[in-house]
Amino acid sequence: MLKIIVDAMGGDNSPSVNVKGTVKAVNQIKDLQIVLVGDESKLTPLLAQEKYDASRLEVLHACEVISCNDKPTEAIKTKKDSSMSRSFELLRTDTEARALVSLGSTGALLAGTVLRVGRIKGVKRPAFCPILPTMIAGNIVGICDSGANVDCDPVYLQQFAVMGSLYLNKAYGVNAPRVALLNIGAEEEKGDALRKETYQLLKNTDGINFVGNMEARDLLSGDVDLVVCDGFSGNILLKSTEGACLELMRLLKKSMMSSFKSKMGALLIKDKMYEVKDMMDYNNYGGAVLLGAAKTVIKGHGSSKEEAVYQCILQAYNMEANNLCQAIAQEIAQATAAPQSPAAE
Amino acid sequence: MLKIIVDAMGGDNSPSVNVKGTVKAVNQIKDLQIVLVGDESKLTPLLAQEKYDASRLEVLHACEVISCNDKPTEAIKTKKDSSMSRSFELLRTDTEARALVSLGSTGALLAGTVLRVGRIKGVKRPAFCPILPTMIAGNIVGICDSGANVDCDPVYLQQFAVMGSLYLNKAYGVNAPRVALLNIGAEEEKGDALRKETYQLLKNTDGINFVGNMEARDLLSGDVDLVVCDGFSGNILLKSTEGACLELMRLLKKSMMSSFKSKMGALLIKDKMYEVKDMMDYNNYGGAVLLGAAKTVIKGHGSSKEEAVYQCILQAYNMEANNLCQAIAQEIAQATAAPQSPAAE
Numbered sequence: 289m290l291k292i293i294v295d296a297m298g299g300d301n302s303p304s305v306n307v308k309g310t311v312k313a314v315n316q317i318k319d320l321q322i323v324l325v326g327d328e329s330k331l332t333p334l335l336a337q338e339k340y341d342a343s344r345l346e347v348l349h350a351c352e353v354i355s356c357n358d359k360p361t362e363a364i365k366t367k368k369d370s371s372m373s374r375s376f377e378l379l380r381t382d383t384e385a386r387a388l389v390s391l392g393s394t395g396a397l398l399a400g401t402v403l404r405v406g407r408i409k410g411v412k413r414p415a416f417c418p419i420l421p422t423m424i425a426g427n428i429v430g431i432c433d434s435g436a437n438v439d440c441d442p443v444y445l446q447q448f449a450v451m452g453s454l455y456l457n458k459a460y461g462v463n464a465p466r467v468a469l470l471n472i473g474a475e476e477e478k479g480d481a482l483r484k485e486t487y488q489l490l491k492n493t494d495g496i497n498f499v500g501n502m503e504a505r506d507l508l509s510g511d512v513d514l515v516v517c518d519g520f521s522g523n524i525l526l527k528s529t530e531g532a533c534l535e536l537m538r539l540l541k542k543s544m545m546s547s548f549k550s551k552m553g554a555l556l557i558k559d560k561m562y563e564v565k566d567m568m569d570y571n572n573y574g575g576a577v578l579l580g581a582a583k584t585v586i587k588g589h590g591s592s593k594e595e596a597v598y599q600c601i602l603q604a605y606n607m608e609a610n611n612l613c614q615a616i617a618q619e620i621a622q623a624t625a626a627p628q629s630p631a632a633e
Numbered sequence: 634m635l636k637i638i639v640d641a642m643g644g645d646n647s648p649s650v651n652v653k654g655t656v657k658a659v660n661q662i663k664d665l666q667i668v669l670v671g672d673e674s675k676l677t678p679l680l681a682q683e684k685y686d687a688s689r690l691e692v693l694h695a696c697e698v699i700s701c702n703d704k705p706t707e708a709i710k711t712k713k714d715s716s717m718s719r720s721f722e723l724l725r726t727d728t729e730a731r732a733l734v735s736l737g738s739t740g741a742l743l744a745g746t747v748l749r750v751g752r753i754k755g756v757k758r759p760a761f762c763p764i765l766p767t768m769i770a771g772n773i774v775g776i777c778d779s780g781a782n783v784d785c786d787p788v789y790l791q792q793f794a795v796m797g798s799l800y801l802n803k804a805y806g807v808n809a810p811r812v813a814l815l816n817i818g819a820e821e822e823k824g825d826a827l828r829k830e831t832y833q834l835l836k837n838t839d840g841i842n843f844v845g846n847m848e849a850r851d852l853l854s855g856d857v858d859l860v861v862c863d864g865f866s867g868n869i870l871l872k873s874t875e876g877a878c879l880e881l882m883r884l885l886k887k888s889m890m891s892s893f894k895s896k897m898g899a900l901l902i903k904d905k906m907y908e909v910k911d912m913m914d915y916n917n918y919g920g921a922v923l924l925g926a927a928k929t930v931i932k933g934h935g936s937s938k939e940e941a942v943y944q945c946i947l948q949a950y951n952m953e954a955n956n957l958c959q960a961i962a963q964e965i966a967q968a969t970a971a972p973q974s975p976a977a978e
Contacts, residue, residue, distance in 0.1 A: 556898025
């Protein structure tokens with residue numbers, strides 16, 4: 289049995305999608321044990337409508353909720369009876385609990401991880417690594433860090449590269465992930481001091497497949513598996529890409545509805561549009577894992593639906609089934625030791 | 634007469650599109666005088682095929698070309714007979730020459746501006762300000778800085794806000810442009826030290842219409858007229874947005890060509906797709922102006938076509954007809970003086 293904790297109250301559509309996604313996971317994955325944390329008076333009636341193996345799904349009561357308006361660190365410290373605080377408490381104390389999935393406040397999840405779970409030995413900073421679909425069917429790209437660390441030094445970025453590579457390999461089966469450094473030009477000497485130093489460090493890091501700088505316009509090209517960046521520019525990269533795709537789809541739809549002829553055309557291409565929309569839908573790609581945390585923590589999109597919750601749980605399961613945290617601990621010890629020794633150059 | 638210099642050799646499709654776009658500008662704008670700088674042996678036969686008022690278009694010979702592989706500062710200093718160096722030399726020495734338009738190397742154009750043209754008094758750093766169409770027809774958004782300055786301090790960003798506001802007003806007629814600070818969250822306290830300090834500075838800057846932080850996903854929403862950012866994150870914002878739109882259009886096209894039914898549909902919506910493509914096409918929006926330079930310098934997209942060259946020249950013409958450089962000089966003197974006086978708070 290592999291035990292995963294699910295925060296039932298986080299997200300825009302909680303707790304209904306959280307419950308449904310969790311039930312799906314319990315039904316699909318036979319050696320999965322779930323603790324669903326949240327308001328019992330709301331969860332019990334929802335669970336009563338579902339069919340599942342009750343021996344593998346228990347509820348832990350928590351009557352409060354941490355919202356996105358709460359100050360993250362303060363909320364984790366003071367809202368002791370919130371679903372997120374209780375989830376972290378359980379993750380910390382229950383040695384059998386392997387992972388936490390939440391759709392709640394990103395800041396609070398980060399604060400809770402740092403305060404209650406801690407980092408893997410040797411990891412300087414945990415980092416978010418969301419996955420996006422590229423324009424090549426079935427192909428994905430990870431962005432690390434996408435927002436946990438606004439200020440970074442080269443060693444943080446080196447660790448993001450090591451952790452992200454292991455993650456793509458263990459959770460998604462990507463062989464020797466191609467790692468690129470997000471920069472404002474392809475040439476080695478481009479960018480600010482952070483980029484120049486990081487470039488040299490990545491070039492000399494064993495165990496990663498570093499392919500050089502990548503410009504933001506190539507994110508979805510499928511040429512790169514993992515983009516390494518500080519959390520500020522990673523957040524800009526992730527959100528502008530999401531925003532542009534959403535706005536463009538909206539514009540196309542509006543434009544097609546503006547004449548009789550194009551409406552007829554829209555009917556004929558509807559299936560293909562849905563295919564593309566589905567391909568781009570983050571609900572199918574799980575959440576952003578917080579790499580470097582001592583236990584697996586996954587942040588799902590706030591507007592996730594049932595399928596996204598299920599995908600997040602599946603992702604946590606795959607990571608833990610492949611012992612990602614242990615693998616990170618080993619690699620980090622090796623990679624960060626290497627540059628200190630001149631013989632490694 | 635308003636005299637503008639056009640670098641005939643920069644860009645992927647030079648000199649043919651440069652010549653055609655220039656001729657269009659001369660034919661459309663009656664008080665425009667152009668100096669086309671480049672290899673006479675190539676320009677003369679191209680010009681011979683066109684109809685225009687020859688008294689308002691002269692050629693200045695320059696036999697070399699600065700490529701994107703040249704080191705920017707070195708190229709400006711050593712390739713004296715390149716079209717770009719000659720253009721800058723003319724812009725510097727000819728008091729009647731008001732502006733330069735080039736599709737050539739961004740780095741060299743920046744280096745040439747700094748070395749040969751200089752800054753407006755009081756301006757700390759010149760900054761690129763490209764314009765993107767938003768998803769609302771006829772509406773645009775500027776990004777300042779999009780790549781000239783990878784390292785910035787709050788006063789630079791304050792100046793980008795002042796200069797960009799004047800630019801949108803003078804060159805595009807935007808009334809009281811809504812200025813936002815690019816950040817990783819909407820709340821005032823979000824971001825790194827640079828963002829927090831800049832937020833306070835912008836809030837207290839007279840003469841700009843500061844509307845707070847903006848997340849990258851809202852760039853194309855039409856809610857903001859000018860996004861202020863350091864050149865590194867501005868470059869990520871610009872290029873990831875361009876890249877996502879291009880990749881998505883490519884994917885949709887491929888998807889629609891994959892079945893007979895959707896091919897029929899594609900025929901019916903073709904016009905609308907072209908409308909959207911046209912709306913998004915940077916060829917219709919001119920180039921990225923280098924705000925803060927002592928004279929107007931415009932960088933067109935390297936892959937510009939004839940229409941884009943024309944739009945860049947028109948843009949330079951509009952800026953100069955409205956005396957943008959003088960307006961910037963005045964506002965910068967006032968805005969940067971204000972925060973030093975405690976009475977202004």
